[in-house]
Amino acid sequence: MTSDTMSLVLRFGLAIVIIGLGVFAYWLINQRLLVRASSNVFTLLKKLPDKPVLVYFTTPDCAPCKTVQRPAIDRVSKMLGEKLQVIEIDATERPDLAKVWGVMSVPTTFLLDPRGEARYVNNGVARAEKLLEQIQTL
Amino acid sequence: MAQILQKVDHSALKTNQIIIISLNVLAFILNLPVLAAFVAVMMGIGSALKIPGFGFVYKNLLKPRGWMKPDVLDDNPEPHRFAQFLGFLFMTVGSASLFLGAAILGWSLVWLVVALAALNAFGGFCVGCAVYYWLGRFNLPGFSKQPPTGTFPGMKPKIGASL
Numbered sequence: 001m002t003s004d005t006m007s008l009v010l011r012f013g014l015a016i017v018i019i020g021l022g023v024f025a026y027w028l029i030n031q032r033l034l035v036r037a038s039s040n041v042f043t044l045l046k047k048l049p050d051k052p053v054l055v056y057f058t059t060p061d062c063a064p065c066k067t068v069q070r071p072a073i074d075r076v077s078k079m080l081g082e083k084l085q086v087i088e089i090d091a092t093e094r095p096d097l098a099k100v101w102g103v104m105s106v107p108t109t110f111l112l113d114p115r116g117e118a119r120y121v122n123n124g125v126a127r128a129e130k131l132l133e134q135i136q137t138l
Numbered sequence: 139m140a141q142i143l144q145k146v147d148h149s150a151l152k153t154n155q156i157i158i159i160s161l162n163v164l165a166f167i168l169n170l171p172v173l174a175a176f177v178a179v180m181m182g183i184g185s186a187l188k189i190p191g192f193g194f195v196y197k198n199l200l201k202p203r204g205w206m207k208p209d210v211l212d213d214n215p216e217p218h219r220f221a222q223f224l225g226f227l228f229m230t231v232g233s234a235s236l237f238l239g240a241a242i243l244g245w246s247l248v249w250l251v252v253a254l255a256a257l258n259a260f261g262g263f264c265v266g267c268a269v270y271y272w273l274g275r276f277n278l279p280g281f282s283k284q285p286p287t288g289t290f291p292g293m294k295p296k297i298g299a300s301l
Binding site for chain 2: 007008011012014015018019022026029061062063064067068104105123124
């Protein structure tokens with residue numbers, strides 16, 4: 001292996017490590033968000049017991065919410081019917097909830113298992129396939 | 139007094155950030171200071187023209203083909219321009235350091251820009267904007283804008299205009 005190739009491989013490896021550290025930091029932040037969400041489930045007054053819940057934070061002027069997130073949630077909701085409860089929260093009407101749940105941007109979706117533990121958080125748009133995959137593990 | 143916000147397409151900003159991240163990481167892997175310098179130049183041109191440096195990719199390619207949807211929010215464009223200008227300064231010093239042989243300093247600055255752009259693109263937090271609003275608290279000339287109502291300084295706005 002020439003020194004140029006070695007250097008390229010080393011630099012590629014270093015880039016992967018640096019990016020990996022960034023992803024790990026992001027994962028840690030998400031874990032903190034999940035803990036925070038789990039401790040604030042009581043703020044969801046409409047939550048039904050013993051049912052997985054999708055908590056969807058949105059705002060009226062959020063374009064990706066309308067064009068991508070809303071259709072994805074409708075699709076998931078249609079497929080699962082009564083097996084899933086969807087709670088939509090308008091962050092402009094309930095800034096208090098957005099604050100206690102640690103929502104920094106919209107759309108943000110949380111998935112709670114039937115015991116009310118927050119298991120997944122999606123910052124930004126989450127496609128129907130991803131939501132279904134997450135719900136199946138609850 | 140309530141301020142008048144403008145329409146800011148955050149998809150254009152996000153495209154700009156993702157291209158900056160990609161080109162800088164590629165520059166590091168391929169050890170191409172000239173590519174980092176190219177990013178600096180594009181950010182400088184963007185700062186001068188008051189547009190995102192790589193916004194043309196979104197405007198002419200991604201948006202017309204529907205590959206990226208507009209995400210227009212009521213926001214202040216000035217902090218985003220300031221953030222890009224800060225990035226331009228870091229990239230310029232970083233590129234100059236690379237050409238002068240100070241590789242560690244140069245690549246550190248390039249990675250700093252990558253980290254800040256990633257935080258903005260994927261986390262919705264613009265550090266440069268937060269610095270802008272922070273400087274505004276000292277009544278410095280040119281830093282007159284306030285964060286949109288209900289928005290933490292630097293965070294992507296969640297709510298509508300406060301006209």
